[in-house]
Amino acid sequence: MSVSRVPFGPYHLALEEPLRVDLEVEGERVKSARVRIGYVHRGIEWILQRRRWFEGLRIVERVCSICTQAHSQCYAQGVEELAQVEVPERAKWIRMIVAELNRIESHLLLLGVLAHKAGFDTLFMYTWYARESVMDALEILTGNRVQYAINVLGGVRRDIDQKVAAAIEGKLSAALKLLDRYRKVFSGDRSLKSRLTGVGVLTKSDALKFSVVGPVLRASGVEWDIRRRDPYLAYDQVDFEVVARDEGDAYARMAVRLEEVYESARIITQALRSLPQGALSTPLEGVPSGSVVSRVEAPRGELLYFIASNGGETPSRVKIRTPTLPNVRVLEHILPGYQVADVPIIVGSIDPCISCEDR
Secondary structure, eight states: OOEEEEEEOSSOTTOSSOOEEEEEEETTEEEEEEEEOOTTOOOHHHHHTTSOHHHHHHHHTTSOSSSHHHHHHHHHHHHHHHTTOOOOHHHHHHHHHHHHHHHHHHHHHHHHHHHHHTTOHHHHHHHHHHHHHHHHHHHHHHSOSSSOOOEETTEESOOOOHHHHHHHHHHHHHHHHHHHHHHHHHHHOHHHHHHHTTSSOOOHHHHHHTTOOHHHHHTTTOOOOHHHHSOOTTGGGSOOOOOOOSOOSHHHHHHHHHHHHHHHHHHHHHHHHSOOOSOSBOOOOOOOSEEEEEEEEETTEEEEEEEEEOSSSSOSEEEEEOTHHHHHHTHHHHSTTSBGGGHHHHHHHTOOOHHHHHO
16 A cells, blocks of 8 residues: 655644644555644744843743743743742742643643544533633633733732632632533543544653653653642642553543643642732842743643843843643654544644744
8 A cells, every 4th residue: 555645734623723744644544744843933032032021021921822821930930030039928829829720721721622623522612611710710810811911020910819719719619510520521431532542652661752741741651740849839838649640642641631620729729728928029120140940830741941141131041942842742753553533633632832832
């Protein structure tokens, strides 16, 4: 049987953002794959190096609307470390609450999209309906549904009083109540499981070899989470489990994200009930010369910012390594051997954020 070349993307019904995977197929079987990126480059790093420090905070929030708090936190804590500014404890806890709400919102988005790619549009709509409650909670807390803009250099700009805390808990409880019903479908529906189980398998050794991160790594049996390994904000003061599975397939990657939603809810509930008293921000008057590597656990995995300063009003260099970059490259390894019809499922299961990656 002859080998044919089939392009998947950059524009495809199964892609939310432009990504191209050049496939070599024999019949319906994928023989090899080559990933091509760079379709939505916006020059974010170049822009950051020409804006003042506080202006950069709003720019990094627009690297991606789904990872906005992770980018904001990573940039802010790097600049704060350079400036030797200590963020008040109350601000750290508020940042953590927003970060976990953002994680839930991101995971529910992907769970719905994955159900859609598997042909289960009803579950897709139900999951996104639950996600709306989380976005409502974010709007109550930050004033925004997408770019939250709650961080300032040195702290946060909005507080949480008893009324806001009660509203957040109420919205979160409503979302989890719905998700409890859908959880049974994700875990028990035979057609969904047959589309995801044993598809796109990434072994533990290969996960380590290709340096994948986040839920993709944890679904292959590696319990690596920056919130636990190198705690920031107040993650060392709350109780949560690092969710991991051993199967390494598309179903495991979905299941890890589903369970992480519940762990994030645990963190938020603890934080709302244990908020320390104190100021919301510490003034940041200047950034001296130096460089720093800042990292956080974004919804898709380990996010790195390299930030350098020459003592001026703007960064001399900002370099961003997003979680999608190592994750998307592993597609070239896990796609061969599967059916062409499995390609959207496998690509979706790694949750590629092309906006983050290409910048």
